[in-house]
Each structure stands twice: as C-alpha cells, then as structure tokens.
Amino acid sequence: MLSFILQVLLFSFILDLAVCAIADPTVSSWKLHEKRSHVPAGWTRAQKHHPSASIPLRIALTQSNIQDIEAFLYDVSHPDSHNYGHHWSPAQIAAKFAPSAESIRTVRSWLIESGVEPHRVKLSPTKAWLEVTSTVEEAENLLNAEYHVYDHESGTKHIACDSYHLPEHVIPHVDFVTPTIHFDAKLRKRRQSIRVPISQPGKSGPKTTGKVQDIFHQLGNCDEQITPICLRALYGLWYEPVAAKANGFGIVEYTPGSYLQSDLDMFAKNFSTGLQGVSPTLVSIDGGVIQTSNENFDNNGESDLDLEYGMTLVTKSQNVTLYQVGDIIEDASFNNFLDALDGTYCTYSGGDDPTQDAVYPDNAAGGYKGKEDCGTVQPTNVISTSYAYNEADLSPAYAIRQCNEYAKLGLMGVTFLYSSGDSGVAGDGGVCLNADGSQSTDGKMFNPSFPGTCPYVTAVGATQVSPGQSVWEPENACEQVIYSGGGFSNYFGMPAYQRTAVEEYITAYPISYPKHVYNSTGSRAFPDISANGANYVTAVDGAFIFIYGTSASSPVVGAILTMVNDARIARGKSPIGFINPAIYSTGFVGGFNDVTNGTNPGCGTLGFNATTGWDPVTGLGTPNFPSLLSKWLVL
Incomplete structure (x- = not known):
C-alpha cells in the first residue's frame, strides 16, 4: 500500500x-x-x-487555471459567497481552462x-x-x-x-x-462474436432477493417494503412542481441496461398518479437505445428502478430526462457521457481513446455509425448515476482529469449525484486492495469507489428502515443484503468544505484500524449524504421484486433536489448546482436526519460506524425536504 x-x-x-x-x-x-x-x-x-x-x-x-478550479467552484457554490448561484456559461469555462x-x-x-x-x-x-x-x-x-x-x-x-x-x-x-498504463475497465463476459467494451462502468448494484408475494400500501409496513409513500414520509417530500418546464432531472443509463415501458406502466398503476403510458424523454448518446432483445434483471433492473422511483417522486408534472449512453454493441464509459455534455472534454476530433473509451462511429456489425456526440447535449439541473468504478481501477491522472470535469459542470450549475457502492469499505464485487495496489477478495485494505471520491460530486450512501421499526423512527445504516459504501480516497485530498465535519468525526470516534488499512493522511471522505436503499418494491420484467442498493438511494436524492430547484426557479432563483459546500456549512445544520446506528463491513472488518454527525457510512444523513427547502430558498 x-x-x-x-x-x-x-x-x-x-x-x-x-x-x-x-x-x-x-x-x-x-x-x-x-x-x-x-x-x-x-x-x-x-x-x-x-x-x-x-x-x-x-x-x-x-x-490552464486548473489549480484554481476549486476556488472558482466554491465562489458560486458556497452559501457565504456573494456570487452564490452565479453559474458560468460553457463559453466562459472553455476560455478559462x-x-x-x-x-x-x-x-x-x-x-x-x-x-x-x-x-x-x-x-x-x-x-x-x-x-x-x-x-x-x-x-x-x-x-x-x-x-x-x-x-x-x-x-x-x-x-x-x-x-x-x-x-x-x-x-x-x-x-x-x-495508450500507456491504463486499464480502465469493467468488462462483462459475452459471446466471442460480440465486441466487449474496454471501459463500461460497473454497477454497484442493484441486488434482489426475489419476488414480492403481497404488496402492502400502508406506512406501517415500510420496514418490510419500501414504496413511494414510505419515501415521502421518511423525507417529508410532499410537493407539487410549479416550474417544471424550466427545470430538469436527468438519469443516466448505459446500454444494454434499459427500462421496459410495460414495467413502468405496471409500477405506475400501483403507485403513481397519471404516469401510466408516460415515458422519460430519451436523449440518445452515441447510439444509445432502449433495447428489448435481452430482458432480464441484469439488463432491466437498474433502469426500471431508477425511473420508476425517480419519475414517481417528481410527479407527472416534472419531466425526467433519460440519458441512454452507448450502442448495443460497444457500450460506453463515463467519458463518452461527459463528452456529450461538454464539447471541451472531447479528446480529438470529437472522439475518444480506443484503449479506454468507446469510439464512434462503431464499425462492428450493428454498431452505431453516427458521429460521436461531443457537446451536443444540454445537461439537466440534477443528474443521478448509479454506476461506478473502484478508484483503483483507474490511474490517478485519468481520475483527476475526469474529476475536474465534474467541477466544470458544477460551475455551470449542474448537481451530480453518484451512488457510493454496495460493498461497505470494499470495492465492487467485494474486492479489497493488496499492498502492491492490486485488488482481490482476500485483500485487507479498504477499496474506495469512484467517482464518489471525487470532491466535486455528491456521493450517496444507503440507509434502511430496520425490521420492527417505523418511518417515524430514525433510520439505520443499510445492513440488509448490501452495505453502504464509504471511507477515504486514495487519490484526492480532503476538500475544505468537509474538513470540520470529518475532523470532528475522527476526534470523537478515533479510528482503530492500522494506518495502512485505509488512507489516514487526510483525504476526501465519502459518502456525503444517504437515503434508503433496502426493500424497494420494483416492477422488473413483468413482476414485482425486492431491490437493494445505493443504486436506489441516488435517484431518490436526485428527485428531492429537483423539487428544491423547482421552488427556487419559481422564485426567480438559480438552480442549486454543486451542493457540497452548502450542505456541510453551519447554515444547513438540521437539514438532514442524522443516522447513528449501523456499520459498513468489508475487507475482513466491520468497516466504520454510523455515529452522531457526519460519518463514513451515511455521511451527513438523509434529506429532510422541508428543512432543506427553507434553507435553500433564502440563499
């Protein structure tokens, strides 16, 4: 190490x-x-x-000026700044950097x-x-x-x-x-006749325990089944959009992952009002398609989950944009998506590096033959992604450059949410780090995820309503089927906005693990916040099943922040953009429901503890929508 x-x-x-x-x-x-x-x-x-x-x-x-990007971002994101909410245009960003x-x-x-x-x-x-x-x-x-x-x-x-x-x-x-040292890859085994992408992001979830036998619609059963009414009660999300046409909520999926309209309709019939027959607005990036040739949990579970809950929580009044990235043959990476949002991020002549990212046009049979999307997509105000790498999958240079791109988009007023992972302090698949930097299931060193460790995104962990408890009692860290990803980055230093919160945690609850087990040198800590991630009743492939994961937590937080934006826009104010400097500030004390019980095991340990205040299991806690709304409306 x-x-x-x-x-x-x-x-x-x-x-x-x-x-x-x-x-x-x-x-x-x-x-x-x-x-x-x-x-x-x-x-x-x-x-x-x-x-x-x-x-x-x-x-x-x-x-140029990349050393000052954090200061630029804080200037428009910190609640004490006179420039709060004065976001930059794409042209300003291109010229500055x-x-x-x-x-x-x-x-x-x-x-x-x-x-x-x-x-x-x-x-x-x-x-x-x-x-x-x-x-x-x-x-x-x-x-x-x-x-x-x-x-x-x-x-x-x-x-x-x-x-x-x-x-x-x-x-x-x-x-x-x-191409040099980089193996930025999450590969799936496929038929040898099909091209396999070098760099499609892995999924930290979701996980399932099978079919739901009987659906309960009462709040008294939220410890067994999470449905939209449970989430509204947990987080106080009783809000009807009034500025929907000026607002936007985006959810990112990577082909072949795709939703089934029949699943969305099945869910809407049981849990939504006015959403039967309604589809998200599709923005196809690099040939992204809603494929229906391979219908199974691996291909449909993530997309169905994200859209069923995301669309329901923002109601029929608010459109949801689906960014579907990559063709059915080659798939795509985070960089392909970022290229589409910001033309300055594209590598060369509108393309990407074939050793790391999907390259279009795709010459394979059935591949997308159009020009790669480069600065062609308008980002929504909030974007949620439930895919991730292990930080160690990437070189520091590659991760740093991508992280800086999230900062640029934050300067433009975009809120980026990423799930923090489902394996506690271990990486995706339960792998941990060895002393030489390799990853294995018998490794002993904590293995953080990325982009959650990037200081310019908001990482979302997972909580649960524990058996026998109600939605009116405090949640606990998720310890059913999955564990909330959290810990400390090996690549990024600690950002100023979270220094006080993290230092208070370390002082009050000294970490007893040997210094080589985790990065104890003062690095970026995650997650930032959390939301329920257990027992989601979800329609997938024509049946209701249980789903678990921070994959569920991220779009729920995205829906909540989208409603905050709606209220601000209705009053003539800007979107909230990069939220971390605000939510860690003293003015936002009480904006989150503190989570003080549970751990996030991994790498042969119990991981960290959820405690009073910020912790590397559930972050600052779960959203309290009425409190957050009032705080953001006065900025």
Missing part, C-alpha cells in the same frame, strides 16, 4: 508543478510520469507488441525535435489534446516505454505499457498520455 500511495503522491506532485521553460530541451533529463504496479484481474500479458504496428498516441495537455499556447508549443516542439514530422502532430479542435499516429517503435522511443499486448478472459485485447517517461521540461505541460 505504501508503494501505491507513493505513486499517487508522486503523480499529484507532478500535476502541481509550475509551468516552466527549459532553454535547451535536448539536454532535459527524463522523469517517470506514470507507473502501474500490477496487471488488473482478468488480464494477462500475451506478447511484446510488434515494433511496426500502428499506435495512436494522444497527449492530454495540462489545462483551455491549455496555454506555451503548453501546446512546448509539447509540439518536443515531438518534432524527437523526429516526428510536423504534419503528423495534430491539435484537437478543443486544443486539449495533441495526437500523433506512430509506430510502436517510435512511441517506445518517445516515452522510454515498452508496449505489450494483453488478453482479457472475455476475449478482448488491450495495448499497454508498465510505465512511461517524459522529458523534465515537458512534464508540467502534460496530464497523461494514452
């Missing part, structure tokens, strides 16, 4: 280096830029890559001095990336690296190296280079 964290610290140091100029680049010494400590599970090194093979090098240029002319010039000059012909060095339209199509031999000489071909158990192949270097004078101008 020590070596793993040292690598993280080394890269963080590299990212923070000031821009400098070297008078004579030819004498600049080489420095390690990124290194991978292990080959991820499921991959094996097959052979040395052929020297004459073509390889598309893409160099992510350091963004575009790489400098010096960075472009320095990296381009290095490439040309190294023998790359000028016509082969291409700058992306957003000026964020330089692209060079080279041979493996040339790339190895440029990066002081050695490329190999790796095989995955699914049949997919991947090109990567163990480490790479850059000249010292170039390092301050480069975030990272692809």
Whole structure:
C-alpha cells in the first residue's frame, strides 16, 4: 500500500508543478510520469507488441487555471459567497481552462525535435489534446516505454505499457498520455462474436432477493417494503412542481441496461398518479437505445428502478430526462457521457481513446455509425448515476482529469449525484486492495469507489428502515443484503468544505484500524449524504421484486433536489448546482436526519460506524425536504 500511495503522491506532485521553460530541451533529463504496479484481474500479458504496428498516441495537455478550479467552484457554490448561484456559461469555462499556447508549443516542439514530422502532430479542435499516429517503435522511443499486448478472459485485447517517461521540461505541460498504463475497465463476459467494451462502468448494484408475494400500501409496513409513500414520509417530500418546464432531472443509463415501458406502466398503476403510458424523454448518446432483445434483471433492473422511483417522486408534472449512453454493441464509459455534455472534454476530433473509451462511429456489425456526440447535449439541473468504478481501477491522472470535469459542470450549475457502492469499505464485487495496489477478495485494505471520491460530486450512501421499526423512527445504516459504501480516497485530498465535519468525526470516534488499512493522511471522505436503499418494491420484467442498493438511494436524492430547484426557479432563483459546500456549512445544520446506528463491513472488518454527525457510512444523513427547502430558498 505504501508503494501505491507513493505513486499517487508522486503523480499529484507532478500535476502541481509550475509551468516552466527549459532553454535547451535536448539536454532535459527524463522523469517517470506514470507507473502501474500490477496487471488488473482478468488480464494477462500475451506478447511484446510488434515494433511496426500502428499506435495512436494522444497527449492530454495540462489545462490552464486548473489549480484554481476549486476556488472558482466554491465562489458560486458556497452559501457565504456573494456570487452564490452565479453559474458560468460553457463559453466562459472553455476560455478559462483551455491549455496555454506555451503548453501546446512546448509539447509540439518536443515531438518534432524527437523526429516526428510536423504534419503528423495534430491539435484537437478543443486544443486539449495533441495526437500523433506512430509506430510502436517510435512511441517506445518517445516515452522510454515498452508496449505489450494483453488478453482479457472475455476475449478482448488491450495495448499497454508498465510505465512511461517524459522529458523534465515537458512534464508540467502534460496530464497523461494514452495508450500507456491504463486499464480502465469493467468488462462483462459475452459471446466471442460480440465486441466487449474496454471501459463500461460497473454497477454497484442493484441486488434482489426475489419476488414480492403481497404488496402492502400502508406506512406501517415500510420496514418490510419500501414504496413511494414510505419515501415521502421518511423525507417529508410532499410537493407539487410549479416550474417544471424550466427545470430538469436527468438519469443516466448505459446500454444494454434499459427500462421496459410495460414495467413502468405496471409500477405506475400501483403507485403513481397519471404516469401510466408516460415515458422519460430519451436523449440518445452515441447510439444509445432502449433495447428489448435481452430482458432480464441484469439488463432491466437498474433502469426500471431508477425511473420508476425517480419519475414517481417528481410527479407527472416534472419531466425526467433519460440519458441512454452507448450502442448495443460497444457500450460506453463515463467519458463518452461527459463528452456529450461538454464539447471541451472531447479528446480529438470529437472522439475518444480506443484503449479506454468507446469510439464512434462503431464499425462492428450493428454498431452505431453516427458521429460521436461531443457537446451536443444540454445537461439537466440534477443528474443521478448509479454506476461506478473502484478508484483503483483507474490511474490517478485519468481520475483527476475526469474529476475536474465534474467541477466544470458544477460551475455551470449542474448537481451530480453518484451512488457510493454496495460493498461497505470494499470495492465492487467485494474486492479489497493488496499492498502492491492490486485488488482481490482476500485483500485487507479498504477499496474506495469512484467517482464518489471525487470532491466535486455528491456521493450517496444507503440507509434502511430496520425490521420492527417505523418511518417515524430514525433510520439505520443499510445492513440488509448490501452495505453502504464509504471511507477515504486514495487519490484526492480532503476538500475544505468537509474538513470540520470529518475532523470532528475522527476526534470523537478515533479510528482503530492500522494506518495502512485505509488512507489516514487526510483525504476526501465519502459518502456525503444517504437515503434508503433496502426493500424497494420494483416492477422488473413483468413482476414485482425486492431491490437493494445505493443504486436506489441516488435517484431518490436526485428527485428531492429537483423539487428544491423547482421552488427556487419559481422564485426567480438559480438552480442549486454543486451542493457540497452548502450542505456541510453551519447554515444547513438540521437539514438532514442524522443516522447513528449501523456499520459498513468489508475487507475482513466491520468497516466504520454510523455515529452522531457526519460519518463514513451515511455521511451527513438523509434529506429532510422541508428543512432543506427553507434553507435553500433564502440563499
């Protein structure tokens, strides 16, 4: 673990280096830029890559002013700021963070001095990336690296190296280079004839325990069955939208995950008013489709859950936007979705890196043949996602760059919610970290999730109404079927907005685990808040079943915050945007129902405890809608 964290610290140091100029680049010494400590599970090194093979090098240029992005975001998000709610336009963001002319010039000059012909060095339209199509031999000489071909158990192949270097004078101008060390993958086994995506996000849930025998519609049964009326009672969500046309709530799904309209109608008939026959507004990204050829829990459970509860809680008056990402063949990654929201995030000519993200047009039979979506989608005010990676699946550089993109969207007034995971302090699938940074089911070190650990999103954990208790009693941390994901990041430092809350927790409830088991150096802590995640009655594939997971918690919180936005917009105010600086502030004390019982086990431990105040199991607690509404309306 020590070596793993040292690598993280080394890269963080590299990212923070000031821009400098070297008078004579030819004498600049080489420095390690990124290194991978292990080959991820499921991959094996097959052979040395052929020297004459073509390889598309893409160099992510350091963004200007990125060191100030947190201050910019706090300026429009902290309730004490005079600029609260004065969100930026996309044009302002593009201008503020575009790489400098010096960075472009320095990296381009290095490439040309190294023998790359000028016509082969291409700058992306957003000026964020330089692209060079080279041979493996040339790339190895440029990066002081050695490329190999790796095989995955699914049949997919991947090109990567163990480490790479850059000249010292170039390092301050480069975030990272692809393809290099990255294995940003959540792969599913499929038929060998179907292409398998490199980087589709994994799902932290949901889980099911099977069919519901008899449905109860009374509040007295919420310890056995969670239905919309239970959630309204738990969180005080009795509200009818009045500014729905000016507001927006988005839910993200990744193909082949998709809802069935018959399931939405079945749920609406039992639990909703006016929603039978109503569909979410589909925004197809990179060929995203509502597929009906594979109907089963794995493909329909997530989407059905998110939409049935999200649409019902915001009522028929408020439209819900479904962002369906990726075609049926190739699928997609978080980056593909972010490209569609912000054109400045696209890598090169509107495309992505084929070693990490889905690339469109998809030339496979049946694939999406259109141009990849790049800055084509208007983000809704609130966006909920119930998919995640383990933080350790990604390199620090890749995670940091994506995290900064969430900050940019927060500057635009978008609230991003991510489920915190369903395996307690362990990663998705119950895997934990080993000392060398690898992941396994017998690992002993806590394994946080991502993007939940990004300080610019709101991570949502899970609670439950425990057996024998009522909705009028405090909830407990979820310990039925799943455990609320939580803990401390290995990549991101602690943001200022949560420092007081986390320090109070650590002081009042000292953590007894050895320092190597979790990151005890003062890092980003999660989750931020939580909501019920157990016993959801959900219509899936024509039957009502029980579903569990932070997958349920995130869209519920999204619906609540969407109603807060409705009330603000109706009064001529801006959406709430990035909420973390506000909810951790003293002015929001009492805005959440404190959760003080339960743990989030994993990695051979009981995990952490839910306690008074913030804790790394349930965060600040569950939403108290009337209280939150009154607090946000005065800002």
